[in-house]
Amino acid sequence: MRFITLAPQFDRIRVARWVGAAMLTLPLLTASPTRAEWSAANDEANRQRMMASMRDTAAANDRRNADASFQKGLAGGRSTTGGSGGTAPNSATPSTGAFAATPGAERGPQSVVASRTVFINIEETTPQMVARVTREAAEGKAQSQYNLGRLNYAGLGVARDDVAARRWFGAAATQGHPAASAQYGYLTMYGRGGPVDRDAARAALKIAAAGGDSYGQALYGMMLITDAVEKRTSDAPLPEAIGLLTRAADAGEAVAQATLGSVIYFYGTNGAEQDPAKAIHYLKLAAAQDHPMALQVLGEQYMVGGTVLEKDTAKGWALITKAADLGQSEAMRPLGLSLVQGSNGQAKDPARGLKYIRMAADQHYPAAMGDYAAILYEGALEPKDLARSVRYAREAADAGDGDAQVMMARFAYFGDGVPKDMTVAARYARLAADSGHAEGQHILGALYSGGEGVPKDMKEAVRWFRKSAAQGNADAIAALQEPESIAAARGM
Structure with missing residues (x-):
């Protein structure tokens, strides 16, 4: 099953390294922050x-109140240092001045005020x-x-x-x-x-x-980029979107910084040139504001290094762990798998690793749901629970996870936890095969070879075996050596 064959590697495309002075030219990921669900x-x-x-x-309003009190004190000849109340440093609750009838303009990301000590006249509870x-x-x-x-x-x-x-x-x-x-x-x-x-x-x-709100600029620019992804026009220039994102990022908006760092300049999309230095610049700005995606992507860059960043595994894991602890499911999964298996520089800690995998699965992250389904099936880290395994695998498979689709194909083929159904097995195998999953291609070829769930068709079987074999699948390579496959291949 899936778990014992999984290697806890980071996404092959997401962490493609910058080699020399340039990055690899890569397609825009569907898992990019602009496509991320809530x-x-x-x-x-x-x-x-x-x-x-x-x-x-x-x-800002407290300062205006204090200034007004100061001016009033000057006019009346009274001391202005003993206001009726003070705001404590790092206050978690804004004073009622935050809701004055006519507050000042708000700009930028409104990052947390480290400390402030002013005297105000409290007029309202x-x-x-x-x-x-x-x-x-x-x-x-x-x-x-x-x-x-x-x-x-x-x-x-x-x-x-x-x-x-x-x-x-x-x-x-x-x-x-x-x-x-x-x-x-x-x-x-x-x-x-x-x-x-x-x-x-x-x-x-x-x-x-249009009204100059930097957060609105960040979200609108991101939405324009998202529209381009959905229309598959990511190569078309979008100067308006990049301009909005740049203004918002330079005003301090973390979501804009993260989008520029992990999409626009990381890949060179929407008319922008691929620029590792700019990507890292914006990723660092967003990570400094604890933006989960930026922490994750920047951490991945440190894990392998390059010309822009020197490899620093400790720093990389620190950033990825922080992203995971902030709720970033894409960071939870590699961290969890590395802890479970004691790989990628992590000391083996199955209990802690399982916690992160389970957290990501509970957020309905498809790959993590597939991992957790396999864990429940294997019964090594948690007691074997076939019913829950099937439930997680089905949800992950229906969400597009190729490994989970293979699991569901096997479940249906053997009648393991679900009714034996060759048609269902073929459906999930085809989903995995169509997405390029080597084992899914092998299984679909085998189903065509045996006429199970699909009409028997040796030429179609050979086509899928070849695709799987091209990815190094040993079972598919062996299947191509079978006499029936050799005979079918002669007529193709």
Whole structure:
């Protein structure tokens, strides 16, 4: 079965190394960050971004309050050093100043404020602030609608509620509020607080980008790149998208930095030249902000090194581990497999490795679900559980994982955990074979050879055996030496 033959290598294309002064010319991966589905890591990063945004806005308003108090103190001849309250360094909860009726402009990624000590006059309690913002939002004030969306999204003063957040962001977005449009675009793009609505997301993000919101620019640029991937036009120049991403990245937006680093300049797509130095530059910026994908990709680069980065396995694993701990399933899998098998410089730690594989499987990452299905089947790391093995394998196979498709073909062929069904076996074998999986090609050839689940057709069998043999599959090579295969091959 799959597990005992798996090598915990990093994705062959994703970690293709930069040789000499240039990288290999590679196709855009379907697993690139622009194609990534919503994940808990993405969502938590955006919520933290929202909280940081509120902290920065609060700081700006606190400064205005302090300045106003200072001017008032000058006019009245009173001391201004004993304000009615202070904000603690590294406060996790923004002051009510974050929701003043007319806050200052918000720019950049709103990275977390390390510390701040200002004196403010607290005019509202949190419940009073929530009540006021709610009232003003109901009256149609766009800024208050945006603020109420932030309160609901971050769970400040109210229970966290993505449905309400989406509704209020959407209300402000219809009035052209750039920051609200960016958040509404994010929620509708990833189906948070409601169904996925790419048309609504595209319209909202376009407004946000045009309004100068850097997060909106990042997401809209990323969406344009995604559209190109889906239309298979990644080689066509997209100066608008690259321009938006560059402006957002240079303003500090991690998602833009990660996209430029792991897609645009990593591969040289959408009209950009492949540029290892730029790719690493942006990956480092995004990784410094704990962007999970950037941490993973940068870690992979350190694992093998090149002309831009000196190989540093320890640093590579540190970055990959951090990405995994932040919820990046693509980082969990190689880390987990390396720990289970004691490979790639990792000390053998099956229990810890299993934890990461299981975490990635629980996020419905197809390759990890296939790994976990094999673990459950083998019964070495966990007690054998055929029913769960089949369940994970089927979901992974239906999501496109070739190894899991081979597992399902075998399950159906032998009636192992599922009813014996040659038609089902042939269907999964064909899915794996069509994706280029060597064992899937061999199995499909064998089914054609025996007329099981498909009509007997030795020429078709030979065609699949040849494809599998070309990838070094020993069973396919042996099958081509069978007299029936030799006879069929003469007439081809």
